[in-house]
Amino acid sequence: MEDDMTRLELLTLLLSLKALLESDNKDKALELINAVISEAKRKDSAE
Numbered sequence: 001m002e003d004d005m006t007r008l009e010l011l012t013l014l015l016s017l018k019a020l021l022e023s024d025n026k027d028k029a030l031e032l033i034n035a036v037i038s039e040a041k042r043k044d045s046a047e
Contacts (some may be wrong), residue, residue: 020029
């Protein structure tokens with residue numbers, strides 16, 4: 001099974017981040033970015 005993000009998932013993530021930043025919710029945007037980075041590192045080290 002493919003674990004990489006699809007284009008639709010990436011678009012959804014980017015739109016969510018954009019909405020958070022436009023609503024001055026920078027802390028939540030940063031939290032989401034950090035979660036995605038952590039997940040990417042976890043999956044990368046598992047291979």
